[in-house]
Amino acid sequence: MAYPEKQLDKITGTLQNVIFSSTDSYFKILSVHIEESTLEDWQEPEMITTGTFADVQEGSVYGFYGTMVRHPKYGQQFKVDHYENELPPDENGLIKYLASGQFSGIGKKTAEKIVDHLGLNAVNLILDDAKILDGIVKTETAKKLARTLQLNMGLERLFQISNQFGIGADIAGRLFDQYGNEAQDILTQDPYRLVFEFDGISFKKADDVGRKIGVATFDKRRMQAAVYATMMNVSFQSGHVFLSYDQLLLSTAQTIHDQRNEVVVQIKQAVKNLIQSNILVDDNGRFYAQSLYNAEKNTATNLKRLLQTHSSLDITANDIDENFVTPGQMVLDDTQIDAVKAGLKSQIFLLTGGPGTGKTTIIRTMVATWKKIVQNRAKFSDDNKDFLKQYKVRMASPTGRAAKRMTEVTGYDASTIHRLLGIADLDEPEFNADNPIAGGLLIIDEASMLDIELTSKLFSAVPNGMKVIIVGDSDQLPSVGPGNVLEDLVTSGDIPHVELQVIYRQGRGSSITKLATHIKQGELPADFITNQSDRSSFMVKAEQVPQAVQQVVRLAIKKGYTQDDLQILTPMYKTSAGVTALNQMAQNLFNPLKPTQKTLQFGTTIFRRGDKVLQLENDSERDVYNGDMGKITAIQYKHDVGNDDKEDRLVVDFDGKELTYPKKNLKQLSLAYATTVHKAQGNEFQLVIMVLTNNFGVMLNRNLLYTGITRAKSALILVGEYAAFERASRAAVPKRFTFLQQRLSDNTNDFKSDFISEDMPVISEPSTNYLTVAMIKSDEVDPMIGMKNITPFDFM
């Protein structure tokens, strides 16, 4: 078998025993008795061997390819890159193997018969097709033998084949989990299928395999996978819910690095085929992935349904006046009072405003007033308790942190939207149109983070008559996923809306709020670099940024800021002013390594007790979500008392809830002294250090800068290049292609007449400089412009 050129050693040996076997991956630690090896310096008869292994059998002989490594605690080990089952080299050996008792119903005689008929290649022939045993052994015995062989060797073969195609054992293991013994056939015969069905094989990877196995350039499967992958990549990279025809054709041509005329013809055919098989939708010239089309349509349908219904509580203006409860001694202004009244009267209501304009104050007022009205009405109901339950307040937000803040200010339970809907991982939500959520008033905060898919699930689960208040700041970054929901709802004009504009925040933090308002206008204020009591700036050259940030953090620590109070924000992970580099720097300042301190390394990160960490994925089962921050309270090695994972692990405290992270789960965590602005959405910090340099290029835009600085509650320090801050303040966030606003108004016209200018080049006759022309024409909406080498993972 041809493996990629790597300098690997080989050990052939008998597996003595499996020392450790991970429960949710194929990672194992084996003790191997060496029979032959290419290692020159190893004289011991045994070797501890680690890696990803299938259902390996103790007593069987394997060939392990890999390298010697030194484990910090356990010393020299052989780290396996790939391995193979060394089948017995002669007929006698093979008969012994088949009759060894591993295969039920096969004794020496049957084994002889099999080897007699099928020869030395018997095992491979049976694995290829069990029918080959017809007439040699009983059907039942043949089936069992094939199944056991497949279990023992199917995954091994898959590992080997995947390795040949440059696919790691992790992905191969997941392929086996999803497709079982079919995985090998799919990979070697129809790799493009995986682009549609399997999360982890990109078009490029599938295409690598496809080209190696000889799939033709214009093979239907290849072209369709390219179109589909392009549609998904562009949607998720740029936030578009749909693409224009030309964009789809052009971007697909870019995906396959081939822009010849005949390619475009083939791409068009592939688009047609995908529409016929309901994978893509052509909605009057808007090209959608089916799931995004459904989400957008479903959101519009449900919003219209809700707008037409009435709450059975039937609140009058009088009710509101009589029961109006303003929290504290505050005097609300007229717009704020209007917001409370309109909010409680409307079926669906939008409340928007920048920081410090009173959104939270209005939520508190609405909730308190609603509660009083409900309590008064409950006195006249037959079942008081039931009545209160029927009209209870539900509150949710896209992030855990924002939900927590809602609970703190209102005293009501708030949760993430995922939890509200009972969404566990990739499963369908527990609450949906058939099983709606209960309550009378639903308040959704931080609505700028809502993408179209989550919004669709949310509104499906809202029953007729439940009032919905959607609160957010539409100048913040749009959602990471496709859609521009809050902005679309606001501009539709179909939903009652109040925008709060007067800033009430006084004292510390107030000049930050003013700065935010200024940036909204698209420029930096004249006093941008003049230090204020709550904000200051250090404008330096890009290469000086790490040092400048270090100085600022040192100073902040001296002034008494803790790691919880201080947050460094930057647009992405890479560069010396990016998240990864700044995290390492800040970790050394806040939590320097002490001698003999326990550490746990994952990738390039070395976690220590006391580190501030960030959850990177939603884990609804453990109620911890993407963007949640915690602190490492312990590092436990696998033999430590009380470590029931029997694997090295971290213990992390998330606001009083302790969770463990065995090594295999560490990909869910990163250090959190510095994070991307995207990850900080929904969070607030006493002191924010916002870092921008020109190296962040296309990431620099107004919404990013605005969102970053408005995370600061009482102090803001701006570090970086003035030109980068200026560029960010001037650059509007690129337009997203969405159609929710028009769907709400039933304005579902032909797409082309709305958006595409007449002199847009026609893709069927591409000119040599077609790409350039198209980019310039549609620069506002082009999905790929400037995004070369940037993936959503650069800022998620």
Ligand SMILES: Nc1ncnc2c1ncn2[C@@H]1O[C@H](COP(=O)(O)OP(=O)(O)OP(=O)(O)O)[C@@H](O)[C@H]1O
């Ligand atoms: N009408 C008012 N009179 C006096 N103070 C007010 C008024 N409205 C709000 N405030 C105060 O202004 C500050 C900001 O209000 P609030 O927190 O409600 O705004 P917000 O829009 O939720 O801000 P953020 O989005 O930054 O959290 C609070 O201290 C609040 O008490």
